[in-house]
Amino acid sequence: MLSRLSDEKISAAFRRAIREPGLLGEEDSAVIFYDLSYLKERIEDMIGLFPESALHAVAVKANPLTKILKQIKDLGAGAEAASLPELYLAEKAGFSSDKIVFDSPVKTVQEIEYALKAGIHINADSLQEIERIAVILNRISSQSTVGIRINPQVGTGSILSTSVAGEFSKFGVPIKTNREALTEIFLKYDWLCGVHLHIGSQGCEVGLIMKGIETVLIFVNEINRLLEKKKARRRIAIFDIGGGLPVSYHRDKEPVSMSQYKEELKYRFDQLFTDEFRLITEFGRYVHANTGWTASRVEYVKKEKSVTTVMIHVGADMFLRKCYRPDDWHHEITVADSCGNIKTGRDKNRYVIAGPLCFAGDMIAKETILPEIAEGDYIIIHDTGAYTLSMWSRYNSRQIPKVIGYYNDGEIFEILRERESLQTLWEFWN
Numbered sequence: 001m002l003s004r005l006s007d008e009k010i011s012a013a014f015r016r017a018i019r020e021p022g023l024l025g026e027e028d029s030a031v032i033f034y035d036l037s038y039l040k041e042r043i044e045d046m047i048g049l050f051p052e053s054a055l056h057a058v059a060v061k062a063n064p065l066t067k068i069l070k071q072i073k074d075l076g077a078g079a080e081a082a083s084l085p086e087l088y089l090a091e092k093a094g095f096s097s098d099k100i101v102f103d104s105p106v107k108t109v110q111e112i113e114y115a116l117k118a119g120i121h122i123n124a125d126s127l128q129e130i131e132r133i134a135v136i137l138n139r140i141s142s143q144s145t146v147g148i149r150i151n152p153q154v155g156t157g158s159i160l161s162t163s164v165a166g167e168f169s170k171f172g173v174p175i176k177t178n179r180e181a182l183t184e185i186f187l188k189y190d191w192l193c194g195v196h197l198h199i200g201s202q203g204c205e206v207g208l209i210m211k212g213i214e215t216v217l218i219f220v221n222e223i224n225r226l227l228e229k230k231k232a233r234r235r236i237a238i239f240d241i242g243g244g245l246p247v248s249y250h251r252d253k254e255p256v257s258m259s260q261y262k263e264e265l266k267y268r269f270d271q272l273f274t275d276e277f278r279l280i281t282e283f284g285r286y287v288h289a290n291t292g293w294t295a296s297r298v299e300y301v302k303k304e305k306s307v308t309t310v311m312i313h314v315g316a317d318m319f320l321r322k323c324y325r326p327d328d329w330h331h332e333i334t335v336a337d338s339c340g341n342i343k344t345g346r347d348k349n350r351y352v353i354a355g356p357l358c359f360a361g362d363m364i365a366k367e368t369i370l371p372e373i374a375e376g377d378y379i380i381i382h383d384t385g386a387y388t389l390s391m392w393s394r395y396n397s398r399q400i401p402k403v404i405g406y407y408n409d410g411e412i413f414e415i416l417r418e419r420e421s422l423q424t425l426w427e428f429w430n
């Protein structure tokens with residue numbers, strides 16, 4: 001399975017979408033597409049690689065579109081919720097409580113109580129939160145299992161802002177200074193039966209993820225030996241390895257596949273694949289990023305001597321990371337004509353692909369070599385399936401584009417979300 005959708009596959013679906021009666025209107029100046037056949041393939045592949053007992057809680061933050069959440073649920077995966085609203089979305093999409101993991105780093109008493117009453121697995125983010133949970137469990141009964149997020153402090157990856165296992169991180173309990181305190185709570189609270197770690201999202205190589213898992217597993221084995229010695233008749237039985245498997249955003253790079261990742265994991269930590277543990281994974285980017293792409297009509301082409309600026313209908317509203325941290329993030333770009341056919345060649349001018357927002361940094365690509373671009377063409381932005389629409393910014397109050405899912409390269413289309421109406425926008429600000 002190649003990780004990225006090829007230009008040809010995208011163009012085939014786009015041509016069909018353009019021809020499909022009633023699917024795209026004049027107002028659809030930009031459209032977000034998801035290849036749902038490919039999404040299904042990726043999820044099935046992931047589920048098939050791990051033990052049946054593993055829970056694959058797909059990170060809602062990567063892509064909260066409810067129709068996609070429902071597909072994920074129907075395929076047997078779960079949902080990782082990093083906020084109460086994400087938890088609500090997961091419940092509304094039909095995930096049962098045993099398939100949801102509640103991970104917010106800043107849970108209120110009310111939110112914790114809600115999750116405990118619903119029997120949802122909670123990963124506490126701090127020792128303070130464990131104490132809150134203890135107080136709540138003194139007054140209510142719960143079917144929930146509880147874990148604690150540990151920061152294994154194994155270092156940062158190539159993107160600092162998405163690396164969370166450095167010496168300092170706002171997430172989790174740093175292990176180096178809290179080994180004793182962590183040991184204490186595991187001995188003290190019999191409901192505490194899980195550990196959780198997450199190293200970062202994109203930019204963290206597999207070796208770093210493995211180092212994190214190793215650090216936490218060594219600790220877990222220590223605690224389990226201690227519990228056994230104390231004849232506690234309980235042990236840490238839930239091991240949540242988080243997400244963070246990087247994907248490729250580049251034409252010429254193949255990332256580590258889920259199958260290679262799993263093989264490495266199994267080779268190094270076979271114990272995690274036995275019935276000693278229930279494994280939880282929380283992949284988001286790996287599941288979604290390469291399944292989505294976005295097409296925007298070219299509204300204007302502004303030619304100057306050495307550079308041509310192409311004005312399109314998505315920018316920093318949808319691509320926050322790319323526009324605000326351009327050196328850390330990348331999306332490949334393809335040019336298509338108004339019928340969706342790929343344009344080829346190299347214009348002698350360099351191109352800037354600029355978004356519609358009122359600030360100078362609103363650029364998806366700078367100084368890029370592309371085929372000659374004309375008004376009415378389309379700019380196709382690749383690998384937009386994760387952390388793009390979910391990070392939509394309301395600056396300039398632009399309407400969220402229509403979102404279309406498709407199967408079999410566009411044999412079947414399904415509208416996942418209509419283009420946002422002006423009325424809805426009014427209601428948002430009103």
Ligand SMILES: Cc1ncc(COP(=O)(O)O)c(C=O)c1O
Pocket residue numbers: 059062080103198200201202242243244245282283284285286
């Ligand atoms: C706790 C947690 N789990 C899972 C994820 C998903 O990471 P990714 O989408 O890189 O797999 C994140 C992302 O930031 C996270 O913070």
